[in-house]
Amino acid sequence: MRTFLSITALIFMAACSTKPVPLVAGKDECASCAMSITDLKYGAELITEKGKVYKFDDMLCLMNYITGELKATEKIKTLLISDYNTQQLIEVENAIYLNSETLHTPMNGQVAAFANQTEAEKVNLEFPGKLIKWNEVQQLFK
């Protein structure tokens, strides 16, 4: 009985997996602006507690979705953002952000994310702007 229970529990937990789903350029559509995602440098993803995945092409769209379109019944489990260089999804709290008017993001959100500080500083030389943290990004889009 115990093994049966643990197996069923395992199956249920697998169904609720909230692992990041990689963005596919040219195939995925932004949940907010409806554009197809082509530039993986600026992508983002929202995973709900129930495991539903929403994909975005720009930080601006992610923020718009959270503040506007997200249903009240849906709770956010994880927020992910594309690393500018590796284009891998990383958690928003762990990233460092560059806010620059010269960045050409798909929706003119003007924010790029980086997994580490030195990479961010390097890109900052090319695109003059401010390096900020996640809470400041949230302020930016308020």
Added chain:
Amino acid sequence: MKSLLALCCFVLLLKCADASIINVGKSHKTQTIKKAIELAQPFDTLQIENGIYKEGNLIVAKPLTLLGQKQTILDGENKHEILTISGSYFRIKGITFQNSGYSSMNDFASIKIIDAHDFIIEQNRIINAHFAIHVSNSNRFVIKNNHITGTPAEEQSTGNGIHLWKCSKALIANNNTIGHRDGIYFEFVTESEVLNNYSEKNIRYGLHFMFSNNDKYISNTFHDNGAGVAVMFSHHIAMHYNKFTLNRGGSAYGILLKEISDGEVYANTFSNNTVGVFMEGTNRIHFKHNKFYSNGYAMKVQASCNENNIENNNFTGNTFDVATNGSLVLNTLSKNYWDKYEGYDLNKDGIGDIPYRPVSLYAMIIETNPVAVMFLRSFMVSLLDKTEKIVPSITPENFKDDKPAMKPIALN
């Protein structure tokens, strides 16, 4: 007196001769374009002979005319941006650009124009570029008769065909753009016209407007692009006589209208698209004399659309005429021809006597549960649709055409 006149003529001639022609090529004194640009005085013409020129990045900052011959090829060797121009009164004509480089940091282009005004880019061929023609911060210019072919192998390394950023008063005419990210891309572009262009097999959109107002696009053809055409976050756009064909896929639309207002969509043709027109947050757009045929959905009108006027259009052979996701309808449908209309016309005035409801029950079901599309054309579904037509319960009651035309509207 005579001698004075002669002198005047001579001086005038000298003045004209100021704008001289510099021949560039293997058989001439000036063998490289770089050298010729250095030597050239403002308003000179560089006549570039046939041949392949691999000169890295050429920078032009004076008013010059660059003329190519049939086989004048500028090659970027997959490393360099080829031509970077700023200033005014320049003209680039009849040159072939190939293999410009790719950089993830900079938007490398075959022809990049920065901070310029009053110029013409015409009759060039651009092959295998990241961005083909990239114009920023410029106004009053013409880009015409260019032939642009990209290699759409990887989405990442493909830029846009004709890319305009912060421009005004541009004319983009008779260009072919094939195999780029967006065929033609407008961001913050005002008072411009896009005429007679052809966009095909671009990975994202054939034409893409973002934050661009008071523009017109007329008589263009958008065929088999990744997701069709997108007009977003803009107002006062006129879209006339365009053809939107064969844009198919999960997120593909003939035209995607999002957050736009006060536009005109006249006499366009939408055929063989997954969705002909997709509208979200769209206000005060006037649809008139358009043809919708053989689309999955002719129109998807989301509940966030207000005061749009859809009249005198032909809807034929579409799987679904109109779909919506809400019950509140603030748009007007009038005098359209619907091939699915089953009403009658007793007083013979050419207008059906009972209204037509273009939103079928089944379209509403698919909207909330896309997998249900499996039962399309089954007996039960037809039965449900018929019942719903008689007693509307789920479909929005006031989403209807009160004056449906009995015969197709004659449109050419």
